[in-house]
Amino acid sequence: MEILVWAGAAVSLIGLFGLIWCILRVWGARRAKLGEDAMRKVLQKVLPVNTGALFLSVIGLMMVVIGILLQ
Template sequence: MTVFDWLIWGGAALTLAGVAGLAWCIVTVARARKAGLADAAMRARMRSVLAVNMGALAVSMIGLLLVITGIALV
């Protein structure tokens, strides 16, 4: 296995971790909506989920960039 293979598989793992984070955000917001929280509580929940959502998007993007770089350099 070359370093480029490690780059591709590592990027794929990061991308899957980011997608898992996005799925967690979707499930958390769906549960909060079903719970019928008050407006202030819903805003607080959404604020905490937003930070995780942005982090998951960033991790997923970095993973995809690693995959593309590994494929381009092979």
């Protein structure tokens, strides 16, 4: 079950990096003072990545908890 814990930690880190990327992307768009339409396009592109990264983080944390409980 140790493999499950480490695999979960890796999946969770991938999700965390995705969330950080989303934050930096939107932050950069805000600093560029884009217009409403341009900002909307940026947010529409970031939203699926943000949702997927959050999903990966949650699945990874679940894997870690299950691996710890099964040890």
